[in-house]
Amino acid sequence: MLTEIGEKARAAARILSLKSTEEKNRALSAAASALEENKDFIKTQNAIDLDAGKKSGLSEALLDRLSLTDERIAGMASGIRAVAELDDPVGRVLSEKVINGMRLVKTSVPIGVIAVIYESRPNVTADSAALCLKSGNTVILRGGKEAINSNLAVANVMRAAIEKTGLPADCIMLVPFTGREGAEALMKLNGYVDVLIPRGGRELISTVVKNSTVPVIETGAGVCHVYVDKAADVKMAADIVYNAKTSRPSVCNACECVLVHRDIAKEALLSIAAELRKKNVEIRGDAETLKILPDAVSADESDWGAEYNDFIIAVKIVGGISEAVEHIFRYGTAHSDCIVTEDAETAERFLNEVDSAAVYHNASTRFTDGGEFGLGAEIGISTQKLHARGPLGLNELTSVKYKAYGNGHIRATT
Amino acid sequence: MLTEIGEKARAAARILSLKSTEEKNRALSAAASALEENKDFIKTQNAIDLDAGKKSGLSEALLDRLSLTDERIAGMASGIRAVAELDDPVGRVLSEKVINGMRLVKTSVPIGVIAVIYESRPNVTADSAALCLKSGNTVILRGGKEAINSNLAVANVMRAAIEKTGLPADCIMLVPFTGREGAEALMKLNGYVDVLIPRGGRELISTVVKNSTVPVIETGAGVCHVYVDKAADVKMAADIVYNAKTSRPSVCNACECVLVHRDIAKEALLSIAAELRKKNVEIRGDAETLKILPDAVSADESDWGAEYNDFIIAVKIVGGISEAVEHIFRYGTAHSDCIVTEDAETAERFLNEVDSAAVYHNASTRFTDGGEFGLGAEIGISTQKLHARGPLGLNELTSVKYKAYGNGHIRATT
Secondary structure, eight states, X not given: OHHHHHHHHHHHXXXXXXXXXXXXXXXXXXXXXXXXXXXXHHHHHXXXXXXXXXXXXXXXXXXXXXXXXXXXXXXXXXXXXXXXXSOOOTTOEEEEEEETTEEXXXXXXXXXXXEEEEOSOXXXXXXXXXXXXXXXXXXXXXXXXXXXXXXXXXXHHHHHHHHHTTSOGGGEEEOXXXXXXXXXXXXXXXXXXXXXXXXXXXXXXXXXXXXXXXXXXXXXXXXXXXEEOTTOOHHHHHHXXXXXXXXXXXXXXXXXXXXXXXXXXXXXXXXXHHHHHTTTOEEEEOHHHHHHOTTSEXXXXXXXXXOOOSSEEEEEEESSHHHHHHHHHHHOOSSEEEEEOSOHHHHHHHHHHSOOSEEEEEEOGGGOSTTTTTSSOOSOEEOSSSSXXXXXXXXXXXXXXEEEEEEEEOOOXX | OHHXXXXXXXXXXXXXXXXXXXXXXXXXXXXXXXXXXXXHHHHHHHHHHHHHHHHTTOOHHHHHHHOOOHHHHHHHHHHHHHHHHSOOOTTOEEEEEEETTEEEEEEXXXXXXXXXXXXXXXXXXXXXXXXXXHTTOEEEEEOOGGGHHHHHHHHHHHHHHHHHTTSOGGGEEEOOOOSHHHHHHHHTOTTTOSEEEEESOHHHHHHHHHHOOSOBOOBOOOOEEEEEOTTOOHHHHHHHHHHHHHSOTTSTTSEEEEEEEGGGHHHHHHHHHHHHHTTTOEEEEOHHHHHHOTTSEEOOGGGTTOOOOSSEEEEEEESSHHHHHHHHXXXXXXXXXXXXXXXXXXXXXXXXXXXXXXXXXXXXXXXXXXXXXXXXXXXXEEOSSSSOOEEOOSGGGEEEEEEEEXXXXXXXXX
16 A cells, blocks of 8 residues: 555656746645635544544643644645745756766756655645655655544645646655554655655654664754853853743754853853743753752753753753763764854864754854755754755755766776 | 774764864875785785685685785775875865854765675775775774675774874774674664665665665666667667676676667667677567567566676667656666767757666766766765765765854744
8 A cells, every 4th residue: 555655656756856846836836825725624624633632632732733723724825835935956057077078967856755754733744745846856744643634634635736737646645544554664665765754753753763764864853052161251151041942942953951161150050040040941950050059950860961842951060162072972962052152262173073963153053944044944954964964955855866968978998 | 792893983983073184194095005015914814715715615706806916905005095185075165154144154074984884805895994084984894704804904904004193993993793693783783873885786785775774875786778769870879888788797887778769770789789799798689679689589577677797688679768768767776877869859858857876868877987977986876865876975975064153143032
């Protein structure tokens, strides 16, 4: 059954890969309008999921993530329209050279078939489908079982709309069954799936990484640090920590741990704690921190490297940049890490020695984001080294092809 | 035990990633000289492998691949020196922009730890180690058991040499045991290995793809086609097929199948067959081909998509470009495919519709090679879409890092 989906996706990918920017944009625009026109149908299907969710005892937070309102449907549509306006990442000339009279052009091409496994938010369906379509890739979507009716509604409305504009409906495939076997089969669909992107929590990602035989782009888990150097502007440090922790604690680029230079610890921590108190952030400090902040909770080993995704932050006092870098190497996830300092040399050392997707001097870790980085949109943030690292925009959803133009060129025998 | 190797490799990678181009080149130069100076030791160790190989009945061809002579050791040394002369792929500025006053620089960084699993040729040890070192990556090598003493000798000589120049010896690690368990453990060394590159035959690659949980760059298998269009220059077609098939039949960019347009079949096939006869190439043709070439062997279904790696070629007559593209889609490996035609429009259609790493107009598929493409060297040819496609040069052995320079920048709350 999944093989059949894979075959259809692969066949659609061949057709889609040859479509022009205009054809793809027309399809996206039609899909956006169709979502708005069919909002009542979508809400009806969503209600089935919400009912089932209530019966099975889903938390209020999960039910909220699952719920589709007029506003959220309009949000999906405008997200799709925003993707249509982005530059087409396909057909870029990446390099061009002439070798013994043979012209060699390296161009960007679609990857082919992208599988996305995600959890409960149905807007990921529309968002992933739009990004893949714009980059000339067909998508195989596999959402969480609690959102199956909502996801099918969104995908089917989009499928019908793009088909009317002349694109194959199978450019957007949704796995219609939600058993664990479906996800596992998708992870092993070699020959059909060119890349699998998990979008969700740490457990989902780790399951995908462990079980996939198709290539995976690992996304997500972020244990981000802010190191406050002895040469830091203390007010700036407090502002950055406050922003990095509290502007959206549930996301991967939020700060989970502050490392503070011993020489500046008292002043910096009092200032940081005063900020964090505004949002009742729980501070879990090491023994030295507790002496400065007696109200803090005592941190244990499990706090280093913890991804709280909540209004909780770990604090540790360190002897200097070496100890900070070492701590980040040991406990970080190579996502986003920051140094606050007025000393440019120390900053550059930190930026070189900390091997994370994004490293910041005097700026919040929260900037690691496709939109903030000027990529227009993102399908996730890669925390692996292969293929792409950091925010995955449209360009990161392409591969390359070498086109060689000869005139009877043959290779010398060696 | 492998975890220990992984830990050492990861620790060395941190140090190596910060070394300058000069330091890396000095180490490479020392390693090259050390191989030449220690050639007697290396040959003694190689003799142990050769003896064991003879006793266990290795074929003459395999014994030849395994054997290290003065000339081959000099070849390894000059290969290392050539890598030293290539541009350093680390530290390139890939893009730079200023976003609300925050400067964002995307730079190239080493991947980290690269594992290479390969078969019998000991020169792959030196070659892989040099390419990884130049690109700032530590390497974990796992060669075939029949070459273990030769590989250990080469690796240990290089390790000692680079250590003398100030680099950690552990930049080059060789798995000293050759059981299947070693290879399998390496494939699952997540957290230590950033990418695994198999170098060898189809079976090795397929085992690696099936069993690895670390990211893999799939290399190698090449079922390359030459399509001779009705508008082809027949002599050019014969020259290209002859070169693509016979200049080195054992490699992945050699041609395995010729597709010929029906309208030109008789003239083209007689001309192609006359060339191929010079090297006694066995032609396996479909029924129509046999009518034109009665001496040809009758092809069966298993000939389409076969990678002969030998002086054998499959031939099929097709109705036109659509059938040719369809055949390549169905039986090809998306490695290298060629069209011979004087019609530029048909050529462009072929180059767009055939989704292979390299597509050729009027040129031999044998050009798909890091050296020929001007990359200087290659560690393999990727046949996957992710990370890199086509020849893997030094640039393809790097990842990226975003460095952001702010001045107290915090992200607006949305």
